[in-house]
Amino acid sequence: MPPRFVNQLLKPFLQYYALSWLKKQDYQKRADEKVNKHLQRLRNKGIGRALGIEASTKIQELPLTSYEFYKPFFENPNPGDFMYPLDEYVRVYTSGTMGKPKTFLLPKKGLWRNIQATGMTMLFLSTHNGERIEYEVGDVIYQNTPGGQFLSSFYYDLYEKKDLGWNVQVPDSNLSFQEKVDYFVEHYEEIDTAYMMVTTFLDQIYPRINKPIYLKGFMTQDRSAYVLKDKIKELTGNYPKTLYGSTETMFISLPSIEHPGCFFFDWRVVYPEFIPEKDAISEPPAKSEPPSSILKYDQVEVGKVYQLVATPFENDLVRYVMPDLMECIALGDNILGSPMPVFKYYARADNLLVLHNFTRINEDELLEVLRRADIPFVDFTAVRELHGSREYMNLYIELREEMDAEEVLERVNQELMEYDKDWRDLNQMMGYKPIKVTLLERGAFKRYLQKRGGLPKVNRINMRKEHLKLLTSKDGED
Numbered sequence: 001m002p003p004r005f006v007n008q009l010l011k012p013f014l015q016y017y018a019l020s021w022l023k024k025q026d027y028q029k030r031a032d033e034k035v036n037k038h039l040q041r042l043r044n045k046g047i048g049r050a051l052g053i054e055a056s057t058k059i060q061e062l063p064l065t066s067y068e069f070y071k072p073f074f075e076n077p078n079p080g081d082f083m084y085p086l087d088e089y090v091r092v093y094t095s096g097t098m099g100k101p102k103t104f105l106l107p108k109k110g111l112w113r114n115i116q117a118t119g120m121t122m123l124f125l126s127t128h129n130g131e132r133i134e135y136e137v138g139d140v141i142y143q144n145t146p147g148g149q150f151l152s153s154f155y156y157d158l159y160e161k162k163d164l165g166w167n168v169q170v171p172d173s174n175l176s177f178q179e180k181v182d183y184f185v186e187h188y189e190e191i192d193t194a195y196m197m198v199t200t201f202l203d204q205i206y207p208r209i210n211k212p213i214y215l216k217g218f219m220t221q222d223r224s225a226y227v228l229k230d231k232i233k234e235l236t237g238n239y240p241k242t243l244y245g246s247t248e249t250m251f252i253s254l255p256s257i258e259h260p261g262c263f264f265f266d267w268r269v270v271y272p273e274f275i276p277e278k279d280a281i282s283e284p285p286a287k288s289e290p291p292s293s294i295l296k297y298d299q300v301e302v303g304k305v306y307q308l309v310a311t312p313f314e315n316d317l318v319r320y321v322m323p324d325l326m327e328c329i330a331l332g333d334n335i336l337g338s339p340m341p342v343f344k345y346y347a348r349a350d351n352l353l354v355l356h357n358f359t360r361i362n363e364d365e366l367l368e369v370l371r372r373a374d375i376p377f378v379d380f381t382a383v384r385e386l387h388g389s390r391e392y393m394n395l396y397i398e399l400r401e402e403m404d405a406e407e408v409l410e411r412v413n414q415e416l417m418e419y420d421k422d423w424r425d426l427n428q429m430m431g432y433k434p435i436k437v438t439l440l441e442r443g444a445f446k447r448y449l450q451k452r453g454g455l456p457k458v459n460r461i462n463m464r465k466e467h468l469k470l471l472t473s474k475d476g477e478d
Contacts, residue, residue, distance in 0.1 A: 226261030
């Protein structure tokens, strides 16, 4: 590890290198050049041949892909199928929130290159308070992320092995979810930056410390960060920094500073394309022709919702259809001087709660409604249920304070009627309140998160039946 004073001397130069690229106005041209080189790396590989990549092939000529296309390669890998030698790949599992866990083969060299490209930029942006960067060499970064065969564990191990001396990572990635929570509570005064779920911080950490906890940065992939950004700033002194990443894509985004809770894509590591919401694909086949409406990064419009199609440069996936819808909220970040479009998470393509094909509700809308209704909740999940001939949204919710279920129902329904015209019309035109409320026992979500494998998180819309059973069982077990 380099001596600390050496890193301190290098910090100004590294900061310039890590941030100056954000202002490039020709980002789309640069991304086009990078994706062309990426396709040529794959051209003579098994995956590239199966996709039809030739010397002159452009990305727009290739089909969209899904996990089913890559599954045979991952399950029965052969030398020559992938960009890197087969022995350089590791098996990484998804958390399986929306289905059975999937297995991906990801290259260790690609993972490290991903860290090198995005890591230092993230290091500086994570502590940007809107006016200046507060990062110092040797800062302590806390992560409550899963160990084992999950992506975050491989990132953690790679960084630790390199031991570059820029920061200190805590705690041990192989500790349990609850042990990591306990570690933060016991060592919060030593921690500079934290990476965790918003729910974990608000429900399991803050109540035990019971006073504001100053952090230089609060990083998360939790979708609720956008709605709860003011609460996080109140308790930590800074707005949350939201990232978008996945096992499939690896880390391909960076947080917006001007727009807390939002992010932009890093064209150095991914070629992003966007399908307008009206053409979104909820269950993509192994290979499919892209809709004519698919857009490049610099073609998106503010206020429009899109489905992400990702071509990461550091693994073997090409035009991979992600299940996520995101809304473009700005064409740039003025604080960073960046022209790249900024997004916030909107919903999964297959994860909108729809009642009678009349009203469509996403997670952010429910979070905002609960905030407006002043419901003191720990967490929730909303599930569409059929009772007789009528469809209802059943809100399974754990409260921080005692409230009657009927009062919760009335307040939430009233806010939905004011917030959502379609909900109001459904109430009035069909003559019923399309909502039910199920109060969960205190600690229900804590037990649920402890029992779940992988990255602990809550699917707040249309939770799978077996997961809902786990959440609602008295002891948190099947």
